[in-house]
Amino acid sequence: xxxxxxxxxxxxxxxxxxxxxxxxxxxxxxxxxxxxxxxxxxxxxxxxxxxxxxxxxxxxxxxxxxxxxxxxxxxxxxxxxxxxxxxxxxxxxxxxxxxxxxxxxxxxxxxxxxxxxxxxxxxxxxxxxxxxxxxxxxxxxxxxxxxxxxxxxxxxxxxxxxxxxxxxxxxxxxxxxxxxxxxxxxxxxxxxxxxxxxxxxxx
Amino acid sequence: xxxxxxxxxxxxxxxxxxxxxxxxxxxxxxxxxxxxxxxxxxxxxxxxxxxxxxxxxxxxxxxxxxxxxxxxxxxxxxxxxxxxxxxxxxxxxxxxxxxxxxxxxxxxxxxxxxxxxxxxxxxxxxxxxxxxxxxxxxxxxxxxxxxxxxxxxxxxxxxxxxxxxxxxxxxxxxxxxxxxxxxxxxxxxxxxxxxxxxxxxxxxxxxxxxxxxxxxxxxxxxx
Numbered sequence: 001x002x003x004x005x006x007x008x009x010x011x012x013x014x015x016x017x018x019x020x021x022x023x024x025x026x027x028x029x030x031x032x033x034x035x036x037x038x039x040x041x042x043x044x045x046x047x048x049x050x051x052x053x054x055x056x057x058x059x060x061x062x063x064x065x066x067x068x069x070x071x072x073x074x075x076x077x078x079x080x081x082x083x084x085x086x087x088x089x090x091x092x093x094x095x096x097x098x099x100x101x102x103x104x105x106x107x108x109x110x111x112x113x114x115x116x117x118x119x120x121x122x123x124x125x126x127x128x129x130x131x132x133x134x135x136x137x138x139x140x141x142x143x144x145x146x147x148x149x150x151x152x153x154x155x156x157x158x159x160x161x162x163x164x165x166x167x168x169x170x171x172x173x174x175x176x177x178x179x180x181x182x183x184x185x186x187x188x189x190x191x192x193x194x195x196x197x198x199x200x201x202x203x
Numbered sequence: 204x205x206x207x208x209x210x211x212x213x214x215x216x217x218x219x220x221x222x223x224x225x226x227x228x229x230x231x232x233x234x235x236x237x238x239x240x241x242x243x244x245x246x247x248x249x250x251x252x253x254x255x256x257x258x259x260x261x262x263x264x265x266x267x268x269x270x271x272x273x274x275x276x277x278x279x280x281x282x283x284x285x286x287x288x289x290x291x292x293x294x295x296x297x298x299x300x301x302x303x304x305x306x307x308x309x310x311x312x313x314x315x316x317x318x319x320x321x322x323x324x325x326x327x328x329x330x331x332x333x334x335x336x337x338x339x340x341x342x343x344x345x346x347x348x349x350x351x352x353x354x355x356x357x358x359x360x361x362x363x364x365x366x367x368x369x370x371x372x373x374x375x376x377x378x379x380x381x382x383x384x385x386x387x388x389x390x391x392x393x394x395x396x397x398x399x400x401x402x403x404x405x406x407x408x409x410x411x412x413x414x415x416x417x418x419x420x421x422x423x424x425x426x
Contacts, residue, residue, distance in 0.1 A: 019380045024223035025306045070278060073300040077274040081267040113266055117304040119224050126297040171396035175216055176388045183384030190379055 003140050006133065010144030013193040016120045017152035018186040020127075022145075023120030027153050028178055030114070037157035038150070039107050040114070045146020047087070048121045051080050052142035055125040056135050076125050084116045120149050155185055218332050219391050221307030226340055226383045228298050231353045235341035237291050238298065239334035241284065243327070245276045246308050250315045250326035252276075257317040269312045274303035307333060343386050348378030 016022045023044065030040045055076050063069050088108060095102040108115075115121065124145035128138040159181050168177055225242070228234040252272045260268045281299055285292045292299060302308065311329055315322040346352055350370030351363040376382050 021224040021227045025220045073278050074274045077270050122304050171392045176392035179384050179388035183381045186381035
């Protein structure tokens with residue numbers, strides 16, 4: 001599988017949120033404002049890339065030589081938790097130095113518990129290991145998944161913004177209309193898989 | 204922010220959001236029931252463990268500790284399931300380990316007090332609600348989307364049941380990932396509608412069935 005196919009696959013044809021249903025729970029929760037959706041999407045992209053790299057190293061240099069592949073779930077979850085804590089610590093250390101990173105810290109701190117248990121981040125590490133990607137391929141899977149999450153979140157939050165001005169039947173208010181919106185977005189994205197990207201890159 | 208309403212009161216919204224990403228396996232009823240069973244064991248086990256450890260874990264590392272407990276339980280259940288039904292583990296794919304970071308499990312662990320019995324009971328109740336929801340979604344998606352219902356193999360009856368009238372011309376869109384969203388969304392709206400009718404017949408004016416951003420009175424529109 002070519003590297004372009006990995007990135008484009010997870011961003012469009014098999015969009016992490018709309019096709020693989022990863023990270024939907026937090027996407028629904030954080031897509032009420034564009035800013036919130038953007039910050040979650042960017043952090044997911046960064047974290048998915050780093051996590052895919054680190055879990056590749058852990059899977060190939062630790063789990064495989066020791067012959068304990070069944071510890072994958074435990075180890076990957078802990079790696080992601082440690083990564084989020086480390087990111088938070090680095091940002092809070094940097095924030096004493098500059099004003100820019102103080103803003104960054106304010107952006108990530110409320111997201112820390114969410115990012116630790118984000119199913120898009122954990123899911124992409126599992127996908128990369130199961131598809132037996134190379135180190136670079138895993139990192140690219142992280143990039144593609146992050147881009148996919150960002151695209152889906154931004155689309156959802158802008159549609160929700162428009163919907164907030166519309167009259168919606170009472171039974172559909174709130175959660176049902178958001179989930180149905182995601183369904184229609186997913187239908188639109190299904191076209192990428194079969195028609196638009198099926199030819200040039202294959203799957 | 205969506206008001207997800209915790210395990211007290213009305214847990215339906217929490218379960219509805221917690222259905223993702225597990226709802227990806229609802230293209231087959233047997234897989235859905237297997238995943239619901241895994242979640243039941245993990246949810247009850249991790250709630251009991253959280254109740255036993257309540258107050259002994261520093262607040263700062265509570266989330267990683269809860270994650271560790273949940274992922275160890277998932278690993279144990281996966282091993283067990285692999286011994287009984289290896290093809291089910293294969294078919295569940297990444298959605299089986301993803302139970303470890305399930306919103307439902309971690310939310311329930313954070314809420315559990317120090318009473319083991321109460322924790323086990325509320326975990327069981329949530330897991331059963333989750334199983335029922337997943338099974339209904341699977342019945343709709345597999346039944347209408349493919350015209351077949353896959354049950355667990357019993358003796359010679361290994362073939363999936365055919366749904367009369369639909370099996371020749373299934374609504375294929377329901378079997379797509381988009382169908383998962385649409386089914387959950389419309390089922391949730393149906394539940395809301397039934398609940399609102401009940402509320403209205405009791406002539407209460409509270410809109411407690413509604414989940415979501417607060418609207419100004421009247422903007423939502425009484426029909």
